[in-house]
Amino acid sequence: MGQATVVTGVGVTAPNGLGAKEYWAATRAGRSGIGPITRFTADGYPSRIAGEVPGFVAEEHLPSRLIAQTDRMTRLALLAADWALADAGITPEELPEFDAGVITASSSGGFEFGERELRNLWSKGGAHVSAYQSFAWFYAVNTGQISIRHGMRGPSGVVVSDQAGGLDALAQARRQIRKGSRVIVSGGVDASICSWGWVAQLAAGRLSTSDDPERAYLPFDAAAGGHVPGEGGAILVLEDAEAARSRGARLYGELAGYAATFDPAPHGGRPPGLRRAIELALDDARLAPEDIDVVFADAAAVPELDRAEAEALSAVFGPRGVPVTAPKTMTGRLHSGAAPLDVVAALLSIRDRMIPPTVNVSPDQAYGLDLVTGRPRSADVHTALVVARGQGGFNSAVVVRRAE
């Protein structure tokens, strides 16, 4: 076994595009999917805008047997997985059932489904709670439903580490490929733009309260005031490189390096863990900082967190030492879906030799970042670093590389 793990298929459900092609066209053009919330009445809440996936009608894509038992989050994930497998040219039903597995990340579970059933429990009683509540709301449901739909019974699981989880899932998928699995479907899709999900996100105190979609999410800008949340994400198909080559698959790129660290307790004087995660991921890929062509930033848009990320990047790459971008300014932060979507964007940047822009942001020069703003930048991208942080101290970093 060659040990290299490659991406052979991608499926995207993003606020600025349903499907990888639409997402990438919008992202290249700097077209945002952020706007006023339509999925519930948000007038009475301090934050009222989000990145919602447009034009998704579940009935057009999924059988009614599945509609009855799934949250919106799972419906989006099932569609993304269908597309990723089709893109990879893989029909799991034709593989031995234990050769293929599913490992996704989740950060909230099926909140909208859960909210409805809790409402029923509270107002009508336990007999009115759906039997499907037993799984429709919980973290592992996307993994379970994708696995059942495609008969993939190999190593499977779910990773829960907020936004960092999207990279942690891909890393776990790589481990299983290295252990001999033929195909792992991985990534993350989250969707909890409902009143229950919204108050849970508000409680974290990091949401923007601006009502202007173009001014609400401004990472690395002096005007940064929190983020806009979004729904959606990406599902990727990972395979062993040699096996993928031998079946003639198209390779988007290699998952070449990964590391995760945890921040120390606050106020203890020890440095945050992000820099170490980046350095360890580079070591894992056997690459030096100067080998990295672009960084897809976590982009929290909370000044203290922006500073921590900028300092980590400057420490590793030098001031303005590497192009940095945050296309998530066009989608909002997608929790477990954000980093897999950034990985897809990184792979397409490698394919198309260009870096998509960070929109709306006027970078605060004090951060010392070479932020790609306004329009895409042409660049011969061979390697990309994707960074993701989860609330509570999670730091993860992934290096993707052009497949030679």
Add this chain to the structure above:
Amino acid sequence: MSTHAFTIDDLKRILHTSAGVPEGVDFDGDILDTAFDSLGYESLALLETCGSIEREFKVSIDDDTLTITDTPRTLLRLVNHQLVAPSAS
């Protein structure tokens, strides 16, 4: 107690909303004696469906009964038996 009998059309309607319509089966045809398994409804789908029937028709279907209810016909019989049974008072 509901005043009308529990019919196959009631069951189809409730299956539709509770568990969705199976694929590759003539759901509108005669399914009275087709096993729920063959229709694509697993135990959880039946549990959800029976919950709806219980609420709408004010009957009770216990778990033991559910495990031996293998076709629409047996489920109809079970529910209608409760609907016509004289009340204990």
